[in-house]
Amino acid sequence: MTTAARPSARRALAVLRSPVVRWVFLVAAVALAVVAVAASWDELAVAARRMPGAHLAGAGAAGLVYVWCTFLSWRALLADLGSPLPLRPAVAVFGVSQIGKYVPGGVWNVVAAAEIGADHKVPRARSLAAMALAVLLGVVSGTVTAAVCLSVAGAGDLHGWGWLAWVAPLLLVLLVPAVLGRLVGVGLRLLRRPRWSGR
Structure with a gap:
């Protein structure tokens, strides 16, 4: 990474570490998960009845x-x-990363795991x-x-x-x-x- 790019990277990481951004990400991920289930609800109901x-x-x-x-x-x-992570922090990191799969882009679950894991010295x-x-x-x-x-x-x-x-x-x-x-x-x-x- 070049010297000029490092401040930009640090600013981006600072934004990701913001509690507001993290809560917005979590709420958006849960909402998108609900939307994904709702969009397939009819098919799921039919399959369940069969x-x-x-x-x-x-x-x-x-x-x-x-x-x-x-x-x-x-x-x-x-x-x-x-x-090694104790059970509760591990559940938090893993759980948020799994919910992040519903955010379009395909990488946000990994980003979420890395950022929350960093809070626990990972x-x-x-x-x-x-x-x-x-x-x-x-x-x-x-x-x-x-x-x-x-x-x-x-x-x-x-x-x-x-x-x-x-x-x-x-x-x-x-x-x-x-x-x-x-x-x-x-x-x-x-x-x-x-x-x-x-x-």
């Missing part, structure tokens, strides 16, 4: 377990990178790395789960997704600690950041 009650309850429980497991994996990754580069790794874990685990489910569903239900059964074992290699560590190191070098360090 599902047996046990299936609907199971789907809801699976969704809650998914969110909780995603939170635990993100928190464990953040701790492993050097920034370096922004470390927040970015933890979020990226959590997404990677979600993609790999989801692909492996889909491959297992499709393999027991029968050939007639594959509908062109049989390739997942071949890709899933290859993706699992990415979760081997030695491989994952190297990927993170490469990513940090590309970002010109030292390994697991400062803001």
